[in-house]
Amino acid sequence: MTSEIIMAGFGGQGVMLIGQLLTYAGMLENKQVSWIPSYGPEMRGGTANCSVIVSDEPIGAPIVTEPTALVAMNLPSLDKFEPMVQPGGVIIINSSLIERTVARSDVKVYQIPANDVAAELGNSKVANMVVLGALIAATGTVNSQSVNKAFAKMFAQKPDLLEINERAIERGASYIKC
């Protein structure tokens, strides 16, 4: 199986980080993985996005042009990437910030009020983890333990963050299950 995922949002919404976590988790599951940001003039203040591939096969082009899943943290991202998603793919929408849904009927769409959930959890910064939880639940790209392990590795110096992030992932996942 090959998951090709685009994660996009405003700079500061943490899409680069969840992309890296997902990649790391894939690596921990002994899958082939790659992460690549789109960098550029829009870096400053504008939108940011990254491509993540998690696969059982060696990875060819790391830049995802036909994603199997899209995480859209804000409206411009949804506008830009929605048309590229493969039929049968998954779109995770941060419904806290994006009012519209998706017109296409050939994709699975999940609306996750990520900022609201994060606020509930008491830390507005974990909105990205909420959508990550939703994403892995919706796609099965990796399992949540791997993400937690990845988080523990990447933030080895900040073990206190672990718990809230785990909970954010769970809460995100719960939107898919129900």
Next chain:
Amino acid sequence: MTSEIIMAGFGGQGVMLIGQLLTYAGMLENKQVSWIPSYGPEMRGGTANCSVIVSDEPIGAPIVTEPTALVAMNLPSLDKFEPMVQPGGVIIINSSLIERTVARSDVKVYQIPANDVAAELGNSKVANMVVLGALIAATGTVNSQSVNKAFAKMFAQKPDLLEINERAIERGASYIKC
């Protein structure tokens, strides 16, 4: 006819200048001409030489490697270039400074006491013109009027120099005639 001439001596002996005069004279006679110096690290203080070609045909390589005539103003120049002269060629030796003559029997050799003649003429600087006179007399590359005309053009601002130079050329030529 093609004359391919190397003129060589210490820096300061004026070989570059007589090379240019000869070239200019050839041009005035509507011949094809080229002049090229050997420049380089030895420029400073060391020896200097130039290649002159005067021809009825378009000129190929401007750097002379098998001269039809050689002007050697000092011993190192004679040592270096003597072997390259074509059989049947001409070698003009400044015998004021070079004691030896040429061992080869397949070339025409003229020994001209250029510095002494120049001293006699009252201007030590015209030794180069003396050998130039000898050279054109020995080779017929150009005639002396052309050289005088060339001199007049190149030193248009110094008309007073014309006479002594003409005389130096004559004196040089006289060594060939007798």
Next chain:
Amino acid sequence: MPKPVFNEERCKGCELCTAVCPKKIVVIANRFNSKGYKPATCSDDAKCIGCALCAKACPDVVIEIHK
């Protein structure tokens, strides 16, 4: 009566203008512009003395002072 006029879409919410107003009437509004910034605004036009300090402090030339 002088008053500051804000080109809100150009505002980046940097707050530099708020610090220089001698009348303390330049404040950050509690709304977002389309770029995602909370723009500056004037809390009380009437108090404005037209000193233009707010306008001069603004790096994005957001503010005009009208007579």
Next chain:
Amino acid sequence: MPKPVFNEERCKGCELCTAVCPKKIVVIANRFNSKGYKPATCSDDAKCIGCALCAKACPDVVIEIHK
């Protein structure tokens, strides 16, 4: 008795040494070395006081001062 010793083949006849000798005994010889320069020489070893000024003035390290 000090005296200047010239490595004549290295001399370029620049005359810098001649200008500094307090005894005026460093002079240019009237002959050529193999490089075509007229070399400096000492006109009167006996007068040398071994000050080494000539040697120090020489850009080509031509001169040694022997004791």
Next chain:
Amino acid sequence: MAEKILMKGNEAIGEAAIVAGCRRYFGYPITPQTELTEYMAKRMPQVGGVFLQAESEVAAINMVYGAAGTGVRVMTSSSSPGISLKQEGISYIAGAELPCVIVNIMRGGPGLGGIQPGQADYFQATKGGGHGDYRNIVLAPNSVQEIVDMTIQAFDLADQYRNPVMLLGDGALGQMMEPVEFKATDTVPSIKAWAANGMRGRTQPNIINSLHLQPEKLEQHNIHLQQKYAAIQKNETRWEELYTEDADLILVAYGITSRIARSAMEKARSESYKVGLIRPQTLWPFPAAPFAKYAKTAKAFLAVELSAGQMVEDVRLAVNGVRPVAFYGRTGGMIPSPKAVYEQIVKTLKERGGN
């Protein structure tokens, strides 16, 4: 086996250099390679090395010249415009035969251009952007792991041949993250008897120099260099090939583009087009051999580059007229999708291979 870690290409170069024993880095920031400069700023003090941000790329390459001449392993890095500024210095390093590693993480040009990935410095890297007859060894990785391996290899090759080695990547390779492993190296620092690091008891001074005023000597030096380059061509040419044996069409691509080409090739194979891939891993020396070989069996070649067509000239030279060589390139930081390359494959097969 060492643990795998997830690393950005740019940072992986830095860590690999450290693994290779490089303890001197001189550089100047420029997108998209700045992470490497920054990584060295952080890591070098930790390993007792020297990080110095030079005042310019020109200064940086000349610092490399100085450091390399004393015998230490040294690296610099930049991106396209900065590499252009280094050309005089690179020619000096090649002329003086100093070992060093130069990284170019290319962006779109010409001029200030843009900051997105490009491969338009191929000519500059492989044919000599500086003056005179010299060659850089040019390595072209296509994954973060290969970045690591080739960086280490670069230092070894540089020392072995006393020659600058350029690691040529593009912005995408520099920015992407993949898992990597740092295998313990058996790099034995070579003894550099020629190094000018202070005589320290040596009886003859060592001199680092590229000047030879006598043309005879300079020609001798050039002959020596050409012999060295011939040896490098003989010994160090590397490439990877995939599905070439039965291929009608052989793609040629390096670096990030080779991965796109591979994806496109796989799609094509899945639709029964007989497509293969030759991926030069050394751009200089360019792997001419496989082209000579497959020119007998394949019907056509298709070079894919992020340029207006540079490597394709070396492909043409290698194929030497035996088969048609087509070209597909994007420029300015545009990266073709596997699908776009796939379409080129189909098109080329129709036009050229379909006869």
Next chain:
Amino acid sequence: MAEKILMKGNEAIGEAAIVAGCRRYFGYPITPQTELTEYMAKRMPQVGGVFLQAESEVAAINMVYGAAGTGVRVMTSSSSPGISLKQEGISYIAGAELPCVIVNIMRGGPGLGGIQPGQADYFQATKGGGHGDYRNIVLAPNSVQEIVDMTIQAFDLADQYRNPVMLLGDGALGQMMEPVEFKATDTVPSIKAWAANGMRGRTQPNIINSLHLQPEKLEQHNIHLQQKYAAIQKNETRWEELYTEDADLILVAYGITSRIARSAMEKARSESYKVGLIRPQTLWPFPAAPFAKYAKTAKAFLAVELSAGQMVEDVRLAVNGVRPVAFYGRTGGMIPSPKAVYEQIVKTLKERGGN
């Protein structure tokens, strides 16, 4: 008809530039082109022009960028190492599409090398020593008269195509004297509506720029450049051929080397060897057409260069494997004699063309 005067190649470039209306010169001394810099120092004030000795080659090329951007005719000159330093600037000039003339009077390399004539900057000049996909128009005169004519032409081509034009010579050409004639030119200074010389009533500012941050735009710009280059290839390729029609062996040489080759050829002809010569006058665009043509009739080609083999690659690309292409080169400032080339002719005919 103008009177003939005897002039050094370097000085002839300067006078020709003035005839072409060039009134701005920015340069930095370097052997063997310094006479040109000095000539401009003397002449520019006499004709109301600007001579400025820049602090470096890097500064000089950027001054050229500034001057050219205002629409004036402008020139700079240097020799090999100095030209390497200009590579970033040249890439900017090409990217911003500014017309200017750059003179490279080549010497032996690499590195500091020597000061005797060389032709080892061919790759740098023709393939782009700077970063990105761009091309200089490269003119290669072989006599002082042609230096004059091509210098004037260089300014016209630069203006016509808004492109840097490089005049590529070697130390021998720069140093030699030959008679020259300065024919009155009919150069009409073109109107440069794009020039940024102060708005002076214009309503829109003009901008001189090579930055295009959006990859789509940068790609468009590159496509535009490539179309321009294609037009130049179509319209401006120039060469001279001698005795090619019946030749068994065709020599290929440019600049000073072409004259040596011509002498060698004449010697060979006089001994009934059927030898011809193709002399590229534009190195980029390279004259591929005559090679395609004579590959049908000649048995072999022999490229002669003052390098370890650079132009020969373009010859091989043009011949495209149809016939063998041999190479004879000298480096380091060594100049082959006509006799040495003659021997190569005989040898090549025996080995390759004799069957």
Next chain:
Amino acid sequence: MAEKLFSRPQSLKDVAFHYCPGCHHGIIHRLVAEVIDELDVRDKTIGVAPVGCSVLAYEYFNCDMFEAAHGRAPAVATGIKRSQPDTVVFTYQGDGDLAAIGCAEIVHAAARGEKITTIFVNNAIYGMTGGQMAPTSLIEQVTNTSPYGRNADSAGMPIRMSEMLATLDGASFIARVAVNNPANMAKAKAAIKKAFEIQINGHGFSMVEILSTCPTNWGMSPLEAAAWLEQKMIPYYPLGQFKAPEGVAK
């Protein structure tokens, strides 16, 4: 339309800046544009944008513009001015651009007394490339290439360009200003105006160094950044006029 006490200068195009919130580049742009307006020279002004955050200055100034290679704006400006001597030429350069890679070019433009005006924006960092050390970064300043704080022993002391260039005879006018408060802004504008006037009057090289903030890469809010500039930068980089032709008031 209402009459205006303050509005956008004509020499600034009506487009949004791409600068980060609170970045002083925008203020400096406006001041330069106001000076061009007031001197009424827009029609013959040619600006040279640098490589740095202000790389797009050519999209903002409403006059003819050049984009120069990194550090080379003074050379480009020289080429322009020597070709069009009746124009008013200014360069706009950052501290990386002017003090690091472009050091030789600015020294020589000043030494030649090139009749150009340089606006030198010193924000003690490389803004555009994301926050690396500049030659002007302060001792102990943490940047991405001085992660342990700038260390004088390995990276040297920050360069005071104004003081250095003031030693050159060809430099006619050199001043350092800041735009961190209204009073300094007024002085900054006066200095910029003087610098342009000096060029217009045919004197030599003029430069105004403007201390500036980079909230993004300093990792501060715009207001914190302005305070840091006041507390840390000004003490090391004293404001004032370092050189002026005779007859030009301090």
Next chain:
Amino acid sequence: MAEKLFSRPQSLKDVAFHYCPGCHHGIIHRLVAEVIDELDVRDKTIGVAPVGCSVLAYEYFNCDMFEAAHGRAPAVATGIKRSQPDTVVFTYQGDGDLAAIGCAEIVHAAARGEKITTIFVNNAIYGMTGGQMAPTSLIEQVTNTSPYGRNADSAGMPIRMSEMLATLDGASFIARVAVNNPANMAKAKAAIKKAFEIQINGHGFSMVEILSTCPTNWGMSPLEAAAWLEQKMIPYYPLGQFKAPEGVAK
């Protein structure tokens, strides 16, 4: 063998210089070599030769040597010293090399306080390339690129590098000397020695600017050239010490 009051220093190889008759380069070489001998550091000294008339300095100094690209000796020396911190590294540079093309490199080596010593030979001309104007050529000086005399208006005023570099905090020791007479020679040697000592003692950058003649390209006899140096150069380039660490005597 007779005992010697004066003889060639060990740090100078026993080969003839290629310099023109009377050129001060030779004297300066000898002084540097004597200092290396006296400090007994030949075994750990690394010199960097420039591009300029002294391009062959590597054939003369009897220690490890580098030939640097034109102007880049300070960068090369930086690379060397940062790689071999226990060595004594010096650059030998002409005025074209150091003040023109290499301006950025010398400014930054000084600013970084690079622990190297620069011997800066200012002969107000480009000697090697045959007599072109240098940044240090005097006003009205006729050279091959200032054939009508150097004109301040178009070529600017000559740069006083020592004064300029002395403004940099990283520069520990800067002095200007001459070798045109025995007294000046003694001072020159003392300054060179101080400069090396400062490096050896771990202080920052040290430089000795040495006014020098170029009889060939000035078109004078060596003695005339020495007089011209005294009469024309020294008034514009005052001799003296511009910077020294505390505790180092003037």
